[in-house]
Each structure stands twice: as structure tokens, then as C-alpha cells.
Amino acid sequence: MLLLILFLIIAILLAVFVFNPSARTKGKRGEKRVIAHAEKHLDEKNYTILNNYTFKINEQLTTQIDHIVVSRFGVFVIETKNYQGWIFGNEHQKMWTQKLYQKSYQFQNPLHQNYRHIKTLQQLLSDVIEPEDLHSVVVFVGESTFKTAMPNNVLQGQAWINYVKSFHEEVMSSVKMKRICQTLEKQALVKSRKTDAEHVRNLKKYHSK
16 A cells, blocks of 8 residues: 555656656757757758857856857857747737736746847957847747747747748858857856856846845
């Protein structure tokens, strides 16, 4: 009897973890899907993808970027959202809305979120790249539907690949691409659970002000 109870408890915990994963887990799953898109559809000669880079802005604040695609045609800064349900929002609203199972949840406008990422890279790469060659891209993966008109740089699934490939004018050489990657690698904090935990703490402090 005791073994049966323990088995049921373990089964319930596994079900909760698999079918109701944490926001962090869902986020990581979404990022893996974007990485898979890039590896399948972007050739290594013209595109280099950097994943999960965290940069220190000041002593109290860090910023974490899901993906940075460095290419001959510009640098694309990608914010990934793994959401389900209906998505409502526009580029000017501070908060967007997710409607799922008759309930509504608000989340930060990902375009505003990515704007801070863009500004961080502008500072880090000021001597390498022009500001107009940094492009913001928001990618929704998962079973979501846009219920309001979205800007052309807010996309679903693999559509972001076509958006990135729509930039045809070469704005940098392979040498400059390599320099950008080296600069970002040098400036980024070490990838670790400690770095992730520090970033989360910094965010909580920042948004509690």
C-alpha cells in the first residue's frame, strides 16, 4: 500500500512537471526550437548564431539576450516567447495580453524588452557596427495566435527565418562578423546557473522599484 502511494505521488509530480512546466522550462524549450530553425535554414558562411548571452549593464543590472544572429546583412537580436493561446498587443503598449482557457495574463511588451537588448549591443559594438544594422526580431513559438495586427518583425514559428533572409544588402565582411562575435564573447558573462540566478535577482530588484 505504501509503495502504491509513493508511486502515485511520483506520477503526479512527473505529470505536473511535464504538462505544466515552469516559465523558465518553457522558455528554454522555445529557445531550443529557434536554435533548431537557425541550424537547419541559415548557412554558416553568412550567419553565426550566439545563444543565451548575458551582459552586465551596471553593478545592479544585467540583460540576457536569447539569440544574436551575426550576418553579412546585419545583426539580428532575437527575443523568443514560448506562449500558447491568443496574443493581443501592439508596438506601443507597455504590456501585452495572453488569453488562455478563458483567463487573461499580462506580460511585458517583447519589443520594449528587446529594445533594451538593442541598446546594450549598440554600446558594446559602437566601434564596429552602425546602429541601423542592428535589427530587433520577436519570435513566438508554441501554439499561439495573434489576435491583433503585429509589426513585421514580430513573427511566429519559422517565419523569422524568412524575415532575416529578406535582408540582402551586405553591410559587413566575414572579418567584421568574426570581430563582432569575439567582442560579444569577451563581454558576456560566463554561462552558468549562477549567472542565470543573478540575472533573475537583478530583474526582480529592477521591477520592484
